[in-house]
Amino acid sequence: MTTNPLLVAKDFKSDLKPIWCPGCGDFGVVQAIYRALAGVGRPPHEIAFVSGIGCSSRIPGYTTAYGFNSVHGRSLPIAQGIKMANPDLLVLCAGGDGDGFSIGGGHVAHAVRRNPDITYIVMDNQIYGLTKGQLSPTSPCGLKTVTSTYGSFEQPVNPLLYLLSYGAGFVAQATPADMAGMASVIEEAIRYPGFSFVNIQSPCVTYGQETQQVKAHRSQMKSLASVGHDPANRMGAFELASHYGEELYTGVFYRNPTPPPTYDALFRGRQAELATKVPRDRILDMFVQR
């Protein structure tokens, strides 16, 4: 595991040209990720970046980290597998709100309760972008889309409350309307020792709503610091997070001041403990009933 203070954002930019629609919020997100990774200083070959399927899930390919554009909704299980197999890697996981909270929604709770040292970035555009504008789990109630012609009846999932209630140790939100804020929140999330989550309100300029575009964000956003929120106050975080969809708060909702041991650290501890008790060639004996 190495850190190199001389790394700069450009070192994390790959030669692959993004094919997102011009204006897509994800352009800003990938820039912020370059900055955050340069700030953390781990070289690209020590980073694994996993995603699911969607416009946003193309993101690992635009970085110089090892990337895995995997299966729709399955980025978290794959990222956890990578982290367990090679705990020294810095593991990032990313995708859309559909990827993370529809098809992949069931995996979130388990990733959170295991607490591996992984950063999960969701580009929440409240729509399915890649498949051309269907209703997503975070779409607001009443939204008219090709799959809700007269307006949806469903209340949106609240990603912030979802993560907080399962016990995530780090929960934050950002928008490309504040690039510096977004880069520093992502860096903080990566530095947090445990499972960290950043919900990025990343506008879809092609199928997204007018009120969810960068210009609108600029007038709506309120930093959590400016409302006097202390990120160590979990109950305060719940209260503020409950306004998802009404208020655009940016910054850190919750950072556990006493982070518990990570799954990978516990696992390594168990491995070390058993290594002294069981010879390597008898390791399967533990699973065999005698």
Added chain:
Amino acid sequence: MTTNVQGIDFSKLSLRDALDLAILVEEEAKERYEELAEQLEQHRTPEAAKFFRFMVENEAKHRADLAERRRVLYGREPSTVTRDMIFDIEAPEYDEARAFMSLRQALEVALRAEQKAHAFFVGAMPSASDPAVRALFDSLRLDEIEHQNLVQAQLDKLPPDPVAKPEDYGDEPVSQ
């Protein structure tokens, strides 16, 4: 101060650092226009892409002029200002680009970018304590006004955009 710089204390900025900052601002703008041109070429918007390519050359020229000034004054002295300290100072934001944007819209993007850069130097001037730095920012501010005038003159020559917008011709998305 502005939120588009991080870790720069204008009150302690030397002329060398200020020149480096100005070079980085131009470099960032050049690279952003390059990216926007690539995006629009990919999305079959050739007129706007061509104009952004023209802006790439402009910004590269401004950068080269400043770099030459810096070389004459300070040679190979190392820089303490880095690209990671600035965000979209003269570079148009990614959100400014749209597939099928008109040439007029592309020129308006450049105009807003020049206005943004002007506002940046105006905002930075009072915090700079070195008079040479203030003078540099003042001259850069005036350059930005000149660039705005050039873009505005181009805009004035263009016919108005058609009333129909590109999205009026687009197919409605269908369920999949």
